[in-house]
Amino acid sequence: MALIVQKFGGSSVANPERIQRVARRVVETAAAGHGVVVVVSAMGDTTDHLIDLARQLTSNASAREMDMLLSTGEQVSIALLAMAVQSLGQDSISFTGGLAGIRTEAVHGRARIQNIDPANVHEAIQNGKVVIVAGFQGMSEDGSITTLGRGGSDTTAVALAAALEADLCEIYTDVDGVYTTDPRVVKAASKISAISYDEMLELANLGAGVLHPRAVEYAKQYNVALMVRSSFNHNPGTRVEEVATMEQGKIVRGxxxxxxxxxxxxxxxxxxxxxxxxxxxxxxxxxxxxxxxxxxxxxxxxxxxxxxxxxxxxxxxxxxxxxxxxxxxxxxxxxxxxxxxxxxxxxxxxxxxxxxxxxxxxxxxxxxxxxxxxxxxxxxxxxxxxxxxxxxxxxxxxxxxxxxxxxxxxxx
Amino acid sequence: MALIVQKFGGSSVANPERIQRVARRVVETAAAGHGVVVVVSAMGDTTDHLIDLARQLTSNASAREMDMLLSTGEQVSIALLAMAVQSLGQDSISFTGGLAGIRTEAVHGRARIQNIDPANVHEAIQNGKVVIVAGFQGMSEDGSITTLGRGGSDTTAVALAAALEADLCEIYTDVDGVYTTDPRVVKAASKISAISYDEMLELANLGAGVLHPRAVEYAKQYNVALMVRSSFNHNPGTRVEEVATMEQGKIVRGxxxxxxxxxxxxxxxxxxxxxxxxxxxxxxxxxxxxxxxxxxxxxxxxxxxxxxxxxxxxxxxxxxxxxxxxxxxxxxxxxxxxxxxxxxxxxxxxxxxxxxxxxxxxxxxxxxxxxxxxxxxxxxxxxxxxxxxxxxxxxxxxxxxxxxxxxxxxxx
CATH class of the missing domain: 3.30.2130.10 (VC0802-like)
Structure with missing residues (x-):
């Protein structure tokens, strides 16, 4: 049995139909005998809607209250996904960032993860549950809800994979993986099957967009095997790991x-x-x-x-x-x-x-x-x-x- | 300085304009030199919207996940109200039920409050902050979010008032107070200025609708002075307390x-x-x-x-x-x-x-x-x-x- 962390972004859970599709995918992995921890973002444009509500009240909202507000987006997603997984006959439980043991600095809006106590998550996995964790958020020492800033859900997934010593962290997105270049620009562009952390970091920083640089840094630091793949098909995606197999001696990857x-x-x-x-x-x-x-x-x-x-x-x-x-x-x-x-x-x-x-x-x-x-x-x-x-x-x-x-x- | 708990229902915070009105009311009370703790419900039809999302996924959602889902409604309200209060120049902080120290049974959907540790709330008040607390919710011993069931926000307000030994618990609603009978049925019906807990309990149980029976029971048990009043005007409302002043020797109150x-x-x-x-x-x-x-x-x-x-x-x-x-x-x-x-x-x-x-x-x-x-x-x-x-x-x-x-x- 492997332990796999799967991360789904906001567009993958934008409505009940998509949540059900994610649930089926998650249950497939669990049915194959693996322990599964799922990290999800807020549904579609929920975050924008909440920011709009706040702007109608003040142009200068405190960062703490923005975190209190925005963290509800992921909380809605985890509850709904847990329900959808349960409805497929697979036991499941949802955790906010705080409940999942994600402790951050007491900084709001862009907190960094300080450490993760995976006891709750471990226990739930041992009890046969698929664990659904809210991305993008954590809890500071005084119990306040914090958010991790841009790319936060990717970072949550990688950090959880590191803390849980997971075998693999899968980042589901709307493309098949990392491409040699933007397929909208070069038709002959195609998916890279394996890439190193450093290469991925450069590509991520240079705007390739499929994976947040912070998450890649974290993955490199804790040697977490990453897989970037599509939530719309079962293609194998791009593997990101310490030393990527060189493909046909190519010097330039992307x-x-x-x-x-x-x-x-x-x-x-x-x-x-x-x-x-x-x-x-x-x-x-x-x-x-x-x-x-x-x-x-x-x-x-x-x-x-x-x-x-x-x-x-x-x-x-x-x-x-x-x-x-x-x-x-x-x-x-x-x-x-x-x-x-x-x-x-x-x-x-x-x-x-x-x-x-x-x-x-x-x-x-x-x-x-x-x-x-x-x-x-x-x-x-x-x-x-x-x-x-x-x-x-x-x-x-x-x-x-x-x-x-x-x-x-x-x-x- | 008195300590006053004010509770506002979902229709009072249904949109940004109404939230601003509640904020002004809260700031007025604080400006008069009182400590203020505010309990709010979810905005308008938020709860119905969340229930609808869940129903699209399953007809049999687990009570724990429903609580995880529904509790976001109040969390949005507290964050927005805290921002609105801050924008009026009054320091303020929002607490979820858990952060406010509200511990409940580990029962979902209709948990009862077991005890309240008001340390966080007390500290914030002492630091000159208006404290905004999410109604209807608490936290069980294992850290799970629980909800209190129907009338939960009234109960939160009364229980907090008891734990904080507040001088008064004001329940804001869309009517001026408790009436001798339904004014839609009898035009000559009018507001009762004071009523005993027992009388209120009978009227609440009999469908008068302004105050949940559970909250009245709690108020009676801990001798919390209640005031039911309108969030739309400054009329004095109906006082509910142990021995209500008899009005002109009337035997029947309502x-x-x-x-x-x-x-x-x-x-x-x-x-x-x-x-x-x-x-x-x-x-x-x-x-x-x-x-x-x-x-x-x-x-x-x-x-x-x-x-x-x-x-x-x-x-x-x-x-x-x-x-x-x-x-x-x-x-x-x-x-x-x-x-x-x-x-x-x-x-x-x-x-x-x-x-x-x-x-x-x-x-x-x-x-x-x-x-x-x-x-x-x-x-x-x-x-x-x-x-x-x-x-x-x-x-x-x-x-x-x-x-x-x-x-x-x-x-x-």
Missing amino acids: IAHDMNVVKIGLVGVRSRTGNLKRIFQSLAERAVNVDIIVTSVVHDEQSDISFTITGDDLEVTVATLQTEFPEVQLSVEQNLAKVSIVGAGMISNPGVAAQMFATLADAGISIKMVSTSEIKVSTVVDRDLAHEAVKSLHTAYGLDSAAEAVVSGLKE | IAHDMNVVKIGLVGVRSRTGNLKRIFQSLAERAVNVDIIVTSVVHDEQSDISFTITGDDLEVTVATLQTEFPEVQLSVEQNLAKVSIVGAGMISNPGVAAQMFATLADAGISIKMVSTSEIKVSTVVDRDLAHEAVKSLHTAYGLDSAAEAVVSGLKE
Whole structure:
């Protein structure tokens, strides 16, 4: 008997019919002799509806009361799913985050899990019950309900799998798994059967969207075997684990893109006076996520700096810089995109970045900025050319065919 | 500084505008220098909506999961009300039943409160916070969420008031208080300014509807001063306490009626074989509430029995009796009503029942059954004549004028 944690997102439980489908899936797994712990999110647009109610009352709701409010969304889901599982003849019990032993910091709206006491969950499994746990939430030491912030349900599932020493954590989503790139952009894109945590982390951070980066970090830290798969079919999905089987020696595993990039240029920043630190600190305090940073020292006293942000942060970034650093000359370049290649094999293959630049040059795409890590190379290009860049790179790194090979190998 | 518990029902918090109105009322009380604990129900038809979701999944939901589901309704209300109170500049905190220290039996759907540990609530009040508590719910020893069943929020409010040794428990409703009779039936009906627990209990049980009998029992047991008043105006309402000031020596305080009564007749029940006990036990097991019972011994071995039930229980009652006691001859009389007079002064005034029978006889209304207690006389009459009966009795016992006197005395 294996112990399996299964996580279903809000769209998988958006209405009673879908809840019943999830229930059948859960019962199938239990009927195969496995212990099952299910983590669910709030139904469909429940969270948005609750946020709307709060906004009608105040524009400045306290984070504690927002957590008290929003945590009801998952509580509704767990009760309904437990009922649906029971109605199929399988014993089941639902637990809020607190009842499942998930203890978090006493921070509201974005609490981090501190530890999990899995005693209640263990006991229920031992009594033959499918355990349904509310994602996205926990309890602080004083008994207050907390929420984990974005990607919280993925994190709940992985953290529970770690605490329970589960054999597998399945993340059910509306796609078949992790793809070599966005199938809406490249038709030849196809599912990756196995990928490492680090590669997944880069792809997740780069906007692949199927799995929250925080959950991947947690999985890497506690060595939790993850499987990303579809809640709509029984295809095998993508396995995420420490060392992924290399597929046909491919160096690049996937190609990610982010279409909402803005480049900020600052000319003539006095570097000696700690200005650089102050600039990035003031942006961090306003929760602006600065991504790629390029600096060049013009002469001893002054630097030119470029960095990218997401388009959503443009307004606050410009306002902050104009107010706090009026002496600095500011330029804004919009309509950019970031295109990245990801693969653990790059470390031992120094020509990968050069091949990327050559491929983009051949396609007539000019590179505005570059950023590299051990397992990825990111480039900033014009947004209009981003899809073309993704297609060229997908072909250049042999992913068009590789992907097909993997798919046929799995007999889908 | 007084400590006041205020309870608001579902219609008082049905939408954001109403929640804001309740918030203003709460803040008014706090601004007058009082400690305030607020108990709220779920918003409007939230509970019905949740029950409907569950029914789409199963016709046989487990009571534990129903509690997990339904308790979210009050949790949404407390979070929203706390936000609304905060937005008026008054510090506030919301507690689920569990967080408020309300411990119940480990029974779901109709748990009874076992004890309340008011430490969290006390601490919050001492820190200058208005405390908002979810009505209708508690927590069992194993940490499961329980609900208290019908009238639960009234009971929560009274039990909290008892545990906190509050000075007053205000029950806000959509009427001005407790009336001498239903104002829709008798225009001259008017508000009673003070009433004893026992009288209120009879009126509550007899269908006056403003206050749940369980809450009144609890208030009597712990001597909690209750005030029933309107959430729509600032009229003083009806005070319920141990010994209510007698109003102008009126013996009868109020007249209640219940329009949904069915009389069941059983002819030829063998009394020696414990049949009587078995009949009422089998009905009790099916949660049929038997009200007035009249038996007459025909001869040594056989009895004729009549009893009343509410019309809602007719089907299950007939089915039970026909299946389990096929030898008994069954008659059913529908379209009946119960009309009752209530007043603590009856004990020392033996002529009250006689006056009631005479009044009804004068109005041409025949009495089918009678039941008396120390402070009430109930009669079963034809439903068509029930309103006429209420009007005649209201006049006969001097309530038409008494009511007006009370109202003018309170300068409304």
